[in-house]
Amino acid sequence: MPRPLYVTQPLLPDLEDVQSLLSEIWRTKILTNGGPFHERLENELRCHLGVPTAMLCNSGTIALLIALKLFDLPAGSEVITTPLTFAATAHAIHWNSLIPVFVDVEPETLTIDPASVEKAITKNTSAILAVHVYGTVCDLDALQSISDKHGVRLLYDAAHAFGTTVNGRPIGSFGDASVFSFHATKLFHTAEGGLVTTSRAIDREAIYFLRNFGIKNEEEVIAVGINGKLNEIQAAIGLLNLPRVQEERRRRAALREKYREFLKPIRGIRLQPEQRGVTSSEQYFPIVVDASVFGRSRDDLYFGLRKRGIYARKYFHPICTDFKPYQNYPIRSVRKTAYVNTVKSQVLCLPFYGGVDDEDIADIRDEFFVR
Amino acid sequence: MPRPLYVTQPLLPDLEDVQSLLSEIWRTKILTNGGPFHERLENELRCHLGVPTAMLCNSGTIALLIALKLFDLPAGSEVITTPLTFAATAHAIHWNSLIPVFVDVEPETLTIDPASVEKAITKNTSAILAVHVYGTVCDLDALQSISDKHGVRLLYDAAHAFGTTVNGRPIGSFGDASVFSFHATKLFHTAEGGLVTTSRAIDREAIYFLRNFGIKNEEEVIAVGINGKLNEIQAAIGLLNLPRVQEERRRRAALREKYREFLKPIRGIRLQPEQRGVTSSEQYFPIVVDASVFGRSRDDLYFGLRKRGIYARKYFHPICTDFKPYQNYPIRSVRKTAYVNTVKSQVLCLPFYGGVDDEDIADIRDEFFVR
Numbered sequence: 006m007p008r009p010l011y012v013t014q015p016l017l018p019d020l021e022d023v024q025s026l027l028s029e030i031w032r033t034k035i036l037t038n039g040g041p042f043h044e045r046l047e048n049e050l051r052c053h054l055g056v057p058t059a060m061l062c063n064s065g066t067i068a069l070l071i072a073l074k075l076f077d078l079p080a081g082s083e084v085i086t087t088p089l090t091f092a093a094t095a096h097a098i099h100w101n102s103l104i105p106v107f108v109d110v111e112p113e114t115l116t117i118d119p120a121s122v123e124k125a126i127t128k129n130t131s132a133i134l135a136v137h138v139y140g141t142v143c144d145l146d147a148l149q150s151i152s153d154k155h156g157v158r159l160l161y162d163a164a165h166a167f168g169t170t171v172n173g174r175p176i177g178s179f180g181d182a183s184v185f186s187f188h189a190t191k192l193f194h195t196a197e198g199g200l201v202t203t204s205r206a207i208d209r210e211a212i213y214f215l216r217n218f219g220i221k222n223e224e225e226v227i228a229v230g231i232n233g234k235l236n237e238i239q240a241a242i243g244l245l246n247l248p249r250v251q252e253e254r255r256r257r258a259a260l261r262e263k264y265r266e267f268l269k270p271i272r273g274i275r276l277q278p279e280q281r282g283v284t285s286s287e288q289y290f291p292i293v294v295d296a297s298v299f300g301r302s303r304d305d306l307y308f309g310l311r312k313r314g315i316y317a318r319k320y321f322h323p324i325c326t327d328f329k330p331y332q333n334y335p336i337r338s339v340r341k342t343a344y345v346n347t348v349k350s351q352v353l354c355l356p357f358y359g360g361v362d363d364e365d366i367a368d369i370r371d372e373f374f375v376r
Numbered sequence: 377m378p379r380p381l382y383v384t385q386p387l388l389p390d391l392e393d394v395q396s397l398l399s400e401i402w403r404t405k406i407l408t409n410g411g412p413f414h415e416r417l418e419n420e421l422r423c424h425l426g427v428p429t430a431m432l433c434n435s436g437t438i439a440l441l442i443a444l445k446l447f448d449l450p451a452g453s454e455v456i457t458t459p460l461t462f463a464a465t466a467h468a469i470h471w472n473s474l475i476p477v478f479v480d481v482e483p484e485t486l487t488i489d490p491a492s493v494e495k496a497i498t499k500n501t502s503a504i505l506a507v508h509v510y511g512t513v514c515d516l517d518a519l520q521s522i523s524d525k526h527g528v529r530l531l532y533d534a535a536h537a538f539g540t541t542v543n544g545r546p547i548g549s550f551g552d553a554s555v556f557s558f559h560a561t562k563l564f565h566t567a568e569g570g571l572v573t574t575s576r577a578i579d580r581e582a583i584y585f586l587r588n589f590g591i592k593n594e595e596e597v598i599a600v601g602i603n604g605k606l607n608e609i610q611a612a613i614g615l616l617n618l619p620r621v622q623e624e625r626r627r628r629a630a631l632r633e634k635y636r637e638f639l640k641p642i643r644g645i646r647l648q649p650e651q652r653g654v655t656s657s658e659q660y661f662p663i664v665v666d667a668s669v670f671g672r673s674r675d676d677l678y679f680g681l682r683k684r685g686i687y688a689r690k691y692f693h694p695i696c697t698d699f700k701p702y703q704n705y706p707i708r709s710v711r712k713t714a715y716v717n718t719v720k721s722q723v724l725c726l727p728f729y730g731g732v733d734d735e736d737i738a739d740i741r742d743e744f745f746v747r
Binding site: 023027028034037038063064066067070080092093096099100102188196218219223224225226230231234236237238239319322323325327328329330 | 610
């Protein structure tokens with residue numbers, strides 16, 4: 006049995022191609038600090054994503070740190086975000102000496118709820134950090150209105166939304182800045198890595214400095230930057246993976262259809278909404294399990310799959326407000342009880358990559374019909 | 377002419393060996409998140425450096441962020457450090473919501489001056505972050521006394537001191553924690569990378585969590601961590617570089633002797649002190665140029681070498697208190713004028729790696745006798 010089956014498997018370029026690019030690195034002896042492959046990949050990503058500014062980083066976390074730093078938000082001011090996200094989102098706020106304020110999610114999309122955001126705005130709010138969670142696009146118009154109305158920055162954690170477009174407009178061009186992750190678990194990856202995008206070419210320079218310790222030139226250090234450079238070896242892997250993304254996305258789209266086909270009729274299993282005009286990133290395939298209707302809990306399903314060697318992921322569980330450092334942080338909501346506290350026990354991400362075959366699908370399918 | 381000649385050149389393992397380890401990574405499909413090579417390298421470094429705790433990171437900067445975070449220093453408290461260091465040292469303090477307090481250096485060693493440290497201690501001081509600059513060891517006893525007396529943490533930035541021992545004791549075992557850099561410019565490197573060491577095995581767990589977003593297990597996130605993992609590809613390069621360090625160090629030691637031979641008699645050129653009982657890291661070869669005696673300034677020498685295609689480095693110039701974010705920070709000193717403000721215009725690091733040959737040395741030597 007070709008088990009265990011994990012939630013994802015990384016794209017891997019041909020080793021021969023890797024070797025050929027490594028030879029080039031070994032020849033020039035340029036291993037990092039914005040070398041030629043770093044520059045080439047950055048250019049290709051700018052074109053691929055259709056944004057004027059796309060700055061490579063060594064992780065999505067560092068990309069978040071830099072994106073927040075870019076706007077010189079006052080220390081101690083509040084950044085409104087969602088608790089249904091990876092730890093890095095909240096932590097990046099903290100590392101910037103800012104305070105995360107958690108608000109509820111919309112039940113249908115599981116993205117941050119604009120009404121709850123509006124409710125959480127105070128005179129100390131300096132930014133909103135929204136997340137296109139599972140690649141589902143946030144309510145862009147509503148969030149932009151709130152940002153405009155209150156004069157707060159609007160940033161997007163687009164770690165799950167690589168390549169997504171909304172009515173043809175690239176996801177990385179919305180708000181003041183967006184951040185992508187190129188971790189090995191992501192469709193496009195550089196083993197570890199990240200990206201900051203903005204719709205203004207003028208931001209390139211400031212991000213460039215922040216990524217390299219704030220060093221402007223041999224004589225000047227102008228900001229409290231960090232080491233955000235991606236080394237040449239990882240940039241080379243990115244260059245080889247990028248042309249493979251389309252094919253992998255096509256295979257995942259086919260897998261998505263197969264999943265939808267058998268899951269859609271099952272009462273108590275809710276799928277991601279299909280958003281009009283949105284091209285999918287094909288990053289995750291989450292389902293929401295309503296135990297009272299489906300008859301089995303998310304955790305029960307999770308363990309059932311595990312017994313078959315299938316490692317689905319309770320993603321995101323725990324949510325940020327369950328973390329020890331944020332456990333006393335309330336979740337602001339227009340609801341009496343925050344919906345996110347319900348749904349966190351219901352979400353399950355199924356294995357989702359091109360290598361999942363029909364036998365795997367049949368096995369997963371079977372688990373849904375166990376009674 | 378085999379120019380330009382830079383201050384350093386990275387060790388590069390045989391590409392065939394790299395390919396063989398990459399095949400292994402491609403087979404397991406484990407690209408990061410503390411895989412087998414990460415673990416192996418960490419074990420080897422622990423033995424190599426002779427410390428109970430040696431935790432790999434993806435950069436020296438992240439290692440600094442984590443080392444400071446480890447001690448839960450109160451936000452807004454002061455960390456005493458030297459301005460004669462790379463930007464990352466001061467920035468890491470800032471990223472931890474702490475305030476850097478800069479003090480003077482000792483004229484002979486260029487390391488932080490304990491008397492000035494003592495003078496800078498206030499009730500808000502929470503730690504000292506000393507730097508073994510150019511691999512010259514700080515006044516360990518004096519700093520430990522101050523740390524003990526005032527109950528403040530003592531951390532070392534040992535980015536330049538990989539492999540140094542003091543009377544047989546490993547440099548990474550002093551103080552509460554030490555941080556190393558494995559950037560490509562360092563003798564031992566992983567292209568980018570870093571390490572946190574401590575003398576207490578018990579610290580491993582906390583650093584492990586901080587390096588992985590504070591995630592303790594599938595159910596608990598216990599701290600505001602960060603992404604500090606080194607990926608498997610870089611760990612593999614580290615595994616191949618580590619056995620080559622001794623040979624490179626031997627070649628650099630020979631180069632050092634050749635430099636010393638022609639530089640020692642030159643009045644107005646001061647060399648690093650030879651510290652009794654200290655084994656050298658062989659990381660840098662700095663000289664201090666006293667223009668009033670030598671007859672030419674550091675900058676003049678720098679440009680003279682450049683004309684020959686030799687890129688020496690004005691390292692560290694500018695110093696941290698020249699950086700825009702720290703330019704209003706005073707330098708505390710027991711002197712009337714801080715010595716570091718004099719020496720910053722006098723230090724020059726000469727090309728220092730095994731590949732510098734006798735012709736290069738002759739060429740560099742010639743520049744010192746130009747009048």
